[in-house]
Structure formats: C-alpha cells, structure tokens
Amino acid sequence: MLQQMRSASKLIFILMAISFVVGFLLLETSGILNSSAVTTSTAVAKVNGTEILYTTWQQQVAQAAEQERQRRGRTLNGDEMHQLEQRVLDQMIDNVLLEQEYERRGITVSDREIQQAADYSPPPELRQAPELQTNGQFDIEKYRRYRSSALARQSGLNLYLEQYYRDAIRRQKLFDQIATGAYITDERLWNAWRDQHDTARVTFVSFTPDRIPDAKVSVSDDELRAYLKDHEKELTRPGRAVVSIVTIPRTVTAADSAAALAKANQLRAEITSGAQKFEDVARAESSDTASGSQGGDLGKGPHGRFVPEFEKAAAALQPGQISQPVKTQFGYHLIRVDSRSGDTTALHHILIPIQQRDSAARETDRLADRLGAIAAGKAQPTAFDSAARTLGLTVVKDTIIEGQPALLHGAYVPDVSAWAFKGAHAGESSDLIDADNAYYLARLDTIDHGGTPTIESVRPELTHIVRERKKLDLLMPQADSFAKAAAKTSLEEAAKPLGLTAFQSQEFNRNSNVPGLGRFNEAIGAAFSLPVGVVSAPIRTDDAVVVLRVDARKPADRAAFDAQKVAQRGQILDLLRRQRIQDFVTNLRAEAKIVDNRKKIDQATRRSES
Structure with missing residues (x-):
C-alpha cells in the first residue's frame, strides 16, 4: 500500500x-x-x-x-x-x-x-x-x-x-x-553539435489530404493486401476485449476519517504515556505491513523518500519525538524520528488507514457476498445480468488492451485485464475481486486475441492509411504548380487565391519537432540545405506535401564546440557503447x-x- x-x-x-x-x-x-x-x-x-x-x-x-x-x-x-x-x-x-x-x-x-x-x-x-x-x-x-x-x-x-x-x-x-572499437571522429562530433546548435526559421504552406474528398479516391483489396504485407509487423496488435463491470464501492465518510484520527490519537496517548511501546503498537495496528512487521521501522535514508506531507512532519521532529497524527493519501501516521545525521534520517511509523467502520463494512461485505454467490465464476452470461438486476448495480462496459490495466471512469480496476487474457471465455464472469476501495465483478463479453491481423479485422484502418497515401500522391502536382508560382512571386501571394495559409515557424534545430512540419523528415532536412530565401520544390512527408522557404539560418559556434569537444566525445562514446550493446541484444531477439x-x-x- x-x-x-x-x-x-x-x-x-x-x-x-x-x-x-x-x-x-x-x-x-x-x-x-x-x-x-x-x-x-x-x-x-x-x-x-x-x-x-x-x-x-x-x-x-x-x-x-x-x-x-x-x-x-x-x-x-x-x-x-x-x-x-x-x-x-x-x-x-x-x-x-x-x-x-x-x-x-x-x-x-x-x-x-x-x-x-x-x-x-x-x-x-x-x-x-x-x-x-x-x-x-x-x-x-x-x-x-x-x-x-x-x-x-x-x-x-x-x-x-x-x-x-x-x-x-x-x-x-x-x-x-x-x-x-567504438570510436567517433571529430567530423561526427561536429555534425552532432551542429544538429543541436544550427538553427533555422522557415515559412511554409502545407497541402494536407483533407483537400481531397474521400469519394474521389478508391482503394482496392489488392492495395490493402500489399500494404498489409509490407507493414505486417507494425500492424501486429495486442489482444482487445470488451468487459462488463459492476462495482460495490467501499465508500468512506467524514465520520470514517474522524474515527481513524481518534484511533491514531488514542494509540499515540498509549505510547507517550508509557503504557505501550511504539514497536509493539506498530506490529499490532499498522496497516503498512512491510514496516509493521519490523516494529514500524522505515530504516535510514535521505530526504525525499516519502510523500510530501510525511516529509514535512518528519522534518519538524527532533530525535525521539513522536508526531501528532499526520494525514496523507494513505491514512493517518504516527511518526518517530530515531536519529538524524546530515540528510540521513532514521524513522519509525504507524499507519492507521481511513476505512469503513464495522457496520458499513459489514453491509458492504454482505452485498459483495450476494454478488459472488449469484455470478462469480459463472460460465452463463445471464448470471451476471441477473446479479446486477437483483442487487441494483450499474453495469459499465470497458474495452481493455492486453498488457494494460482496466480503467473504469479513469480509475484503476485490478485483476480484470489479467483474468480476461488468461484463458477466460466470452460470457464468463470473473471471481469476485476484493480491492482496497471496492469489490468488482467482470464479465468477458468479447475477446480478440490480437496477433497478425487479417484484412477484414483492420479494413477501416488500412483503408484510411492507403487512401491518405494516395491523396498525397494526387497533391504532388498541385503543390508543384504552387511552388513554381511562389518562386515567381512569394509563398504568401501564391497561397491567397488557393485559400491556403503561409505559416511562419519559430527558430528550430535539426532535432526539433516543428508544429506543421514534424520531426526528422525531408522538410526539416530542406530547412538546413536550401539557400536562404529560395522556395523549395514540393516535399512529401508522412502527413502532408510541403512547400517552404528558408527565412533565416544561424550556424553553430565552432569555438564553443572546440571548447567542449573532449567532454562531448566521452559522453557520446558512452552512449555509443550502450547503444551497440542494446542493439546487439535487440538483434539477438529479432533473429531468434x-x-x-x-x-x-x-x-x-x-x-x-x-
């Protein structure tokens, strides 16, 4: 916890x-x-x-x-x-x-x-x-x-x-x-420095696929098959499942918080009066079972190990002092500082959680028992519906991805994802899930085990991708005519009759992600190769066809490079060695x-x- x-x-x-x-x-x-x-x-x-x-x-x-x-x-x-x-x-x-x-x-x-x-x-x-x-x-x-x-x-x-x-x-x-044998030349060092410190500023016009209606671009099954064959690995997907979930929350109230605070105060009084030892109370009462089994011992360590409220309270204590109850997201803490040397502090604590009091908890447990008896582990999908209807529980559907947790209204629901992809069958209900904040029960409605897709399973996605690529092909002649007109006048003037906008970028380097242009593509390369003031030919990227003009370019400072070259070489060689090892292990897996x-x-x- x-x-x-x-x-x-x-x-x-x-x-x-x-x-x-x-x-x-x-x-x-x-x-x-x-x-x-x-x-x-x-x-x-x-x-x-x-x-x-x-x-x-x-x-x-x-x-x-x-x-x-x-x-x-x-x-x-x-x-x-x-x-x-x-x-x-x-x-x-x-x-x-x-x-x-x-x-x-x-x-x-x-x-x-x-x-x-x-x-x-x-x-x-x-x-x-x-x-x-x-x-x-x-x-x-x-x-x-x-x-x-x-x-x-x-x-x-x-x-x-x-x-x-x-x-x-x-x-x-x-x-x-x-x-x-990893080695990097001065030229490669200089190029790496330039990638970070050469800068450019451009004006550009984008021809995006939405300029062409979908109805004007047909996509055949042969084109879909060809794209799938060329991109099979990147289109391989994890399993997906649709589940229905009902929840019985463990709702805590202001009265529950007050009860936890009262218990923390009571335990503190027993410790400070000498009636009980801190360590014995921690073993018997603390809900932090890891430290509780050690008498509440959190060990020695530097500042910053704990949540801010805990840190602030601990910092205010002298060795041997026991704090007043300190509220954090986990409940109320009693903190004892054992020693402090510089930034290192030794601590004990007792955690009293804020949870439902006995009467409310018994009612929640009783309702959960009824839910489990009606539907938990049942193979018939109607059992789940019957339980929800009988107990007046709201059914919420969620789509989950294999390897990712289930989320219900943005809140984490434990166990459901692991259960769904570990052999459960459509229509089957999970066991009753007993979490800190609620009881949950799920039913698996549908499941797609993922893997290499078929055309039918990804037809809408494939059709969109191939259609967008064909639209870019159709936009190239339009962009070429535009570029020739802009070369005679300007980007701004040529854009007006076509209803296009000439965008001005901020200053960027070769590694930047530039809004409207993207990153590590032909458009960024052109910004550092074209002469200043010259209008480019059409440049096709993954998302658009771009025509640009370099407005300004500033080269990297060679003297600044020379001053730091030794340190840069050490850093890049270390990265290069690590990358070689990582690539080697990755390739071992890929070829195995x-x-x-x-x-x-x-x-x-x-x-x-x-």
Whole structure:
C-alpha cells in the first residue's frame, strides 16, 4: 500500500532472497507440478530450440513475487502478477540467448575470476545493505566478516555469489567485445553539435489530404493486401476485449476519517504515556505491513523518500519525538524520528488507514457476498445480468488492451485485464475481486486475441492509411504548380487565391519537432540545405506535401564546440557503447526463433480444471 515509503532492503531480506535462489537451484528438476496440464518436461517457451521449463519459470516468478511482496508490504494483484510474469520470462529468454552467444564465442569464466570479484566487488544489494555500511559508506571489512559468518554459510551465500558472478563476468566480457572499437571522429562530433546548435526559421504552406474528398479516391483489396504485407509487423496488435463491470464501492465518510484520527490519537496517548511501546503498537495496528512487521521501522535514508506531507512532519521532529497524527493519501501516521545525521534520517511509523467502520463494512461485505454467490465464476452470461438486476448495480462496459490495466471512469480496476487474457471465455464472469476501495465483478463479453491481423479485422484502418497515401500522391502536382508560382512571386501571394495559409515557424534545430512540419523528415532536412530565401520544390512527408522557404539560418559556434569537444566525445562514446550493446541484444531477439507456450498452457490448465 505504502509504495512511496519503502526503505532500503534489510540484510535479513537479502539472506532470505539468497536462500530462495539457492533453493530454486536445487529444486530446478524436482518435479513440482502446478496442475495435471503441466509436467516437469512442459516448456513455457523455446528459444532457438532451447526449452525454458514451466516449473523453472514458475519458481523464478514466485521468487520475484516474494521480493515484491516484501518491498510493497502486500501481495501483488492479478495485473501486477501478469506484468511480473512477462518481465521474468523476458529475462529468462535474454539469458538463454546470452548463454548461446557465450558458447558461440567461447566466453568462459575461471574460479579465480569469480573469487576475485566476490572478494572486491560485492553485488549492489549487498553494497547497499545498511548493516554492511559505516557512516553511510560500504565497509569492505564488514562484508568480508559477514561472508565468513555461520549465517552466510547457512544461507548459501557463496553458491549465490558464484552463480551471480559466473553470469555477470561472462556478460561483461561479451559486452566488452561488442563495444570494443567504438570510436567517433571529430567530423561526427561536429555534425552532432551542429544538429543541436544550427538553427533555422522557415515559412511554409502545407497541402494536407483533407483537400481531397474521400469519394474521389478508391482503394482496392489488392492495395490493402500489399500494404498489409509490407507493414505486417507494425500492424501486429495486442489482444482487445470488451468487459462488463459492476462495482460495490467501499465508500468512506467524514465520520470514517474522524474515527481513524481518534484511533491514531488514542494509540499515540498509549505510547507517550508509557503504557505501550511504539514497536509493539506498530506490529499490532499498522496497516503498512512491510514496516509493521519490523516494529514500524522505515530504516535510514535521505530526504525525499516519502510523500510530501510525511516529509514535512518528519522534518519538524527532533530525535525521539513522536508526531501528532499526520494525514496523507494513505491514512493517518504516527511518526518517530530515531536519529538524524546530515540528510540521513532514521524513522519509525504507524499507519492507521481511513476505512469503513464495522457496520458499513459489514453491509458492504454482505452485498459483495450476494454478488459472488449469484455470478462469480459463472460460465452463463445471464448470471451476471441477473446479479446486477437483483442487487441494483450499474453495469459499465470497458474495452481493455492486453498488457494494460482496466480503467473504469479513469480509475484503476485490478485483476480484470489479467483474468480476461488468461484463458477466460466470452460470457464468463470473473471471481469476485476484493480491492482496497471496492469489490468488482467482470464479465468477458468479447475477446480478440490480437496477433497478425487479417484484412477484414483492420479494413477501416488500412483503408484510411492507403487512401491518405494516395491523396498525397494526387497533391504532388498541385503543390508543384504552387511552388513554381511562389518562386515567381512569394509563398504568401501564391497561397491567397488557393485559400491556403503561409505559416511562419519559430527558430528550430535539426532535432526539433516543428508544429506543421514534424520531426526528422525531408522538410526539416530542406530547412538546413536550401539557400536562404529560395522556395523549395514540393516535399512529401508522412502527413502532408510541403512547400517552404528558408527565412533565416544561424550556424553553430565552432569555438564553443572546440571548447567542449573532449567532454562531448566521452559522453557520446558512452552512449555509443550502450547503444551497440542494446542493439546487439535487440538483434539477438529479432533473429531468434522464440515460441511462447503460455496461452496454450493456460487453456489446457483451464480445460483440466473444468
């Protein structure tokens, strides 16, 4: 709940995470089955023929979900789990591709290299652990003592470090090979500087497709097929679904807010009187479960970790003081400052949420139970309608896109999108969704699983695109006649009899997005190549045919370039190396044969369960 208020991970959590990794390494072939539709040999994906086992993927998803639960202090909802599953699978696919590349290039790592890295370059999560720091700085001696401790041996730290560095060192060797040889000449540096610092100002006239009526431009199926064939990849689309949603809100009132404030004041009084310890109250009462389990401890950290109201109240406290109740978007907080050194503050807090009081909450829960009993999980579409009618609930329809959350009047509705695209059938109702602010129930009305489109599925969109392109072809002769007339008089004079407007741009550089002209296109190029005062020939862009005149142009300052050239070279070389690596990984994926079996597995699992 309190995402903005997470402190750095505790050492004990790092140990838990390491133990989790070690456990998964040992269990990788243990034969864990998630359902009768999945076996130990089921592949969730194949990468150039190399299988990624479903069980291994699920283990890594579970590890990542546990880490997120610890960080957020709550279980992930369905949409968040869907995103996490995708992120984990993407990482596993990248790892397989890199492993294949290591083998192809003969990249290996020795035990000595691993040992040296573990001795002198601990992973970031260990460098950032407060327990391994002294005066806010990583302490290598603390780290070495910790590595030799019984706790580290029991947690499997060395096995974790070996796995970590075996991958990290090989990856760095590969990336060094890819980035080696990156060089940029003075001429390229000067051109990059000019792109930012050469400027131009133009006057232009645009011939836009709306000058030609749609009825005058016919589009054949052959033209649609040709365009689809040439642009198939960019037209591939995610799934789309139409859902009906009913909501039972957990409406909070001013009385609910007053009750939460009263409880916060009561707890503060018990703590300040000595009747209870702050940490004990936090464990028992705080709704921020992540810090509450640690007695309300938010750890040490710099200013700016928390929401503004919280920051302001904490800054006003002296070490040892407990604040009055502080209201934020999450509820009322009791804040205790433990210590402050420079910009670093150590804090505890207790969060009392503003929520429905017992009587109203019971009525909301009772209504939600009735909704669930009538329609939750039902395959018959009439069950949903019956529930809405019986309980007097308003049905709202929403179109959702695969991989994106469902929104109802602009407000996020959890789980619906993930449920709709994970094997649900048209007419089926979801389970009852219990969110912080409301109960929701959804019905899947229609679903299009996306992928490569057919002409019929995208006919209106394709027809519009092809028609607009043909209109631009028809506009070229008109623009050519106009350009010849403007060359004899002026853009302004030639535009008047045609009812066109000559627009004047602001000063811009080669990288600018210029209103009416666009960005990185032929019109921008012409602005920096035509002689000043000359009217151009027609210039076709994606959106219009343009005729322009360069009114002014100012070159970049060579002396200013020379003064900063060394720093510029360092920055651009760093960007160039990063771009090479990014392009390399992107190309590995583009050239790989990747088969994603998740939808087939989901469908088989649902059939097995039913």
